[in-house]
Amino acid sequence: xxxxxxxxxIAAAIFFILGIKMLGSAATAVRGNRVSSFGMLIAVVxxxxxxxxDYTWIxxxxxxGAAAGAVAAKRVQMTGMPELVALFNxxxxxxxxxxxxxxxxxxxxxxxxxxxxxxxxxxxxxxxxAVVMVLAVLIGxxxxxxxxxxxxxxxxxxxxxxxxxxxxxxxxxxxMLGLLGTGxxxxxxxxxxxAATLFYVVIGLALLIGVLGVIPIGGGDMPVxxxxxxxxxxxxxxxxxxxxxxxxxxxxxxxxxxSGLILTVIMCKAMNRTLANVLFGGFxxxxxxxxxxxEGEMKAISVExxxxxxxxxxxxxxxxxxxxxxxxxQHAVKELxxxxxxxxxxVRHAIHPVAGRMPGHMNVLLAEADVPYEQLCEMDEVxxxxxxxxxxxxxxxxxxxxxxxxxxxxxxxxxxxxINVFEAKTVFALKRGQGAGFSGLVNTLxxxxxxRMIYGDAKATVSGLVSQFDD
Amino acid sequence: xxxxxxxxxxxxxxxxGFELISKVPSQLHTPLMSGSNAISGITVVAALIAAxxxxxxxxxxxxxxxxxxxxxxxxxxxxxxxxxxxxxKTKKGD
Numbered sequence: 001x002x003x004x005x006x007x008x009x010i011a012a013a014i015f016f017i018l019g020i021k022m023l024g025s026a027a028t029a030v031r032g033n034r035v036s037s038f039g040m041l042i043a044v045v046x047x048x049x050x051x052x053x054d055y056t057w058i059x060x061x062x063x064x065g066a067a068a069g070a071v072a073a074k075r076v077q078m079t080g081m082p083e084l085v086a087l088f089n090x091x092x093x094x095x096x097x098x099x100x101x102x103x104x105x106x107x108x109x110x111x112x113x114x115x116x117x118x119x120x121x122x123x124x125x126x127x128x129x130a131v132v133m134v135l136a137v138l139i140g141x142x143x144x145x146x147x148x149x150x151x152x153x154x155x156x157x158x159x160x161x162x163x164x165x166x167x168x169x170x171x172x173x174x175x176m177l178g179l180l181g182t183g184x185x186x187x188x189x190x191x192x193x194x195a196a197t198l199f200y201v202v203i204g205l206a207l208l209i210g211v212l213g214v215i216p217i218g219g220g221d222m223p224v225x226x227x228x229x230x231x232x233x234x235x236x237x238x239x240x241x242x243x244x245x246x247x248x249x250x251x252x253x254x255x256x257x258x259s260g261l262i263l264t265v266i267m268c269k270a271m272n273r274t275l276a277n278v279l280f281g282g283f284x285x286x287x288x289x290x291x292x293x294x295e296g297e298m299k300a301i302s303v304e305x306x307x308x309x310x311x312x313x314x315x316x317x318x319x320x321x322x323x324x325x326x327x328x329x330q331h332a333v334k335e336l337x338x339x340x341x342x343x344x345x346x347v348r349h350a351i352h353p354v355a356g357r358m359p360g361h362m363n364v365l366l367a368e369a370d371v372p373y374e375q376l377c378e379m380d381e382v383x384x385x386x387x388x389x390x391x392x393x394x395x396x397x398x399x400x401x402x403x404x405x406x407x408x409x410x411x412x413x414x415x416x417x418x419i420n421v422f423e424a425k426t427v428f429a430l431k432r433g434q435g436a437g438f439s440g441l442v443n444t445l446x447x448x449x450x451x452r453m454i455y456g457d458a459k460a461t462v463s464g465l466v467s468q469f470d471d
Numbered sequence: 472x473x474x475x476x477x478x479x480x481x482x483x484x485x486x487x488g489f490e491l492i493s494k495v496p497s498q499l500h501t502p503l504m505s506g507s508n509a510i511s512g513i514t515v516v517a518a519l520i521a522a523x524x525x526x527x528x529x530x531x532x533x534x535x536x537x538x539x540x541x542x543x544x545x546x547x548x549x550x551x552x553x554x555x556x557x558x559x560k561t562k563k564g565d
Contacts, residue, residue: 016510023506024495030556033506037549047516053523057535061522065542073550085505092544096514098537102521105530128474230504237514242477244517250477251484252513258488259507353497360500367558378497
């Protein structure tokens with residue numbers, strides 16, 4: 001029986017590996033996801049087939065969870081994807097925390113004496129299991145509250161800007177030290193009630209650190225945070241696997257941890273910043289780089305005048321940002337793109353890797369609106385042809401098109417690769433008002449001679465352009 | 472010995488994970504993330520074992536709670552990824 005279960009776990013791990021590999025290429029991604037879900041099914045069935053399980057609550061739990069997950073997955077709008085991913089992440093993290101905690105309670109009630117005996121004799125297995133229990137609740141806890149804060153920020157239930165306060169770094173350091181100390185004391189062999197107290201303190205501190213870690217991170221850095229939390233949820237599962245000596249948890253969790261980390265690094269590179277800078281920089285809080293002098297003024301243009309320019313344009317590039325998601329303008333954008341194409345213009349959508357609030361956010365929105373795949377361009381590709389573009393339409397993107405990143409060494413975002421829309425002959429910037437972006441930076445693009453601002457809701461503006469063409 | 476084997480598996484899986492995802496087009500970043508997020512719901516296996524415990528007590532109830540959460544993660548994660556990817560697919564068929 002044991003052997004059969006373990007063989008099934010190996011099969012499941014193979015399906016996960018194949019699934020992740022296939023998810024990395026557009027042609028096989030759909031099958032990849034199904035292959036990996038089949039692996040999950042194998043793992044679950046093999047576990048259920050183990051003898052000596054009480055199925056009553058298992059059935060209830062599976063049904064409740066499956067129903068809730070299915071409803072959430074069916075109902076979510078594509079604009080709500082970042083929130084949902086954050087929430088699912090948090091659930092995974094909390095589940096791993098609870099698994100670690102359950103194992104602790106089990107050991108405490110049944111075999112704590114044996115565990116301590118092992119410690120006394122210096123058996124490596126004993127302290128190792130204490131270490132991994134701490135790791136499981138630690139990573140799981142940080143993932144959980146971190147994801148909840150990310151979810152609150154993304155869904156607008158909490159302000160998206162960075163929350164920074166005096167003594168924040170000291171508080172974070174204190175919480176970390178407290179966690180290390182408590183964890184060490186627990187591992188060193190606390191007994192009975194004191195072990196339980198220490199363990200609960202570790203859980204509490206882990207939850208606190210998740211909150212403290214994510215509140216100082218501003219909206220535009222969310223893609224990094226989401227990717228990192230994703231990685232953490234995998235590591236939490238791997239730690240839970242060490243706790244219960246389960247290979248499939250260790251392997252699958254670690255795969256997710258590694259792939260999440262790679263995505264995190266890709267996101268950081270796209271902003272030319274280090275992970276430490278994103279996490280601890282408090283970037284986007286008030287006071288960041290206000291000392292710029294900007295020459296010129298922002299020049300507005302009416303929808304009608306913009307139409308005349310677009311009508312004559314031979315090539316148009318759309319540059320979507322978070323503002324497009326907020327205004328839900330993707331369908332209107334697709335409509336305008338179609339009209340422009342019929343009008344003889346070459347249309348592209350230029351997507352910056354960190355545009356929006358999660359990795360690939362803009363791709364998802366444009367795919368939902370049925371924008372043809374061939375029109376989606378990555379940053380380098382579109383920058384090469386930018387000088388030949390007649391009109392670049394920036395829809396709610398800000399920092400990813402800010403020329404300061406290329407030109408102003410004093411700018412906090414200096415060095416970040418951007419989409420060089422300023423090289424286009426004309427730039428239309430769709431924006432709600434005159435305020436700065438999330439980072440609080442002045443966008444010098446808006447003051448350029450070739451830039452015209454179109455104020456108002458992005459969706460209304462784009463729809464306005466569409467109806468101009470229709471007339 | 473068993474622990475060493477687990478660590479061995481962990482290390483290999485880490486390298487494998489890095490190799491697998493080294494070059495992913497940005498179009499697939501979100502599906503990759505939500506798909507791998509569903510895989511991290513593998514903790515459902517541990518939750519099943521804890522929730523199926525016959526001794527009862529607090530550890531069983533923690534297991535049941537973990538089971539519900541992990542199942543939401545798994546089922547929701549796979550379904551939403553499938554939904555997203557099918558949007559990509561219909562579009563590619565044009």
